[in-house]
Amino acid sequence: MKLLEKGEKKVEYLELIYDLIFVYMFGKTNTLIHNFENGFVNPYAFLNYAVCTLAIIQIWNFTTFYVNMYGRKGVRDHIFLFINMYLLYFVAQSTRAEWQATRPSTISRGD
Numbered sequence: 001m002k003l004l005e006k007g008e009k010k011v012e013y014l015e016l017i018y019d020l021i022f023v024y025m026f027g028k029t030n031t032l033i034h035n036f037e038n039g040f041v042n043p044y045a046f047l048n049y050a051v052c053t054l055a056i057i058q059i060w061n062f063t064t065f066y067v068n069m070y071g072r073k074g075v076r077d078h079i080f081l082f083i084n085m086y087l088l089y090f091v092a093q094s095t096r097a098e099w100q101a102t103r104p105s106t107i108s109r110g111d
Contacts, residue, residue, distance in 0.1 A: 012073060014081055021085050022060050025092040029053055032095065052095060059088070 032049040033041050063084065071077050 009068065014078060015067065018063070018081055018085055021088050022056060025056050025088060026053070028092045028095045029056065
């Protein structure tokens with residue numbers, strides 16, 4: 001059983017900052033369910049919220065698991081965490097309730 005036992009790993013500040021990015025993402029995702037119709041959350045908005053929340057949890061789970069099991073706290077791990085944080089921040093900034101209204105409209109054919 002000595003193979004499965006690993007020494008204790010200390011948490012680094014970079015990992016704590018990474019966790020704060022997820023707190024920010026959850027805050028941005030919560031804005032998806034702020035629009036009410038007749039006192040209820042729109043089912044489409046709730047579905048968007050549920051899918052986004054599950055995706056965020058999955059990304060955080062996999063990254064945390066990888067860092068805790070295989071991370072060597074080297075330069076390569078830090079670079080990939082910084083890249084991952086940047087991409088997650090970009091995704092969080094892109095998350096909004098009216099995301100469909102921001103896409104380009106289709107060109108009409110002039111029938």
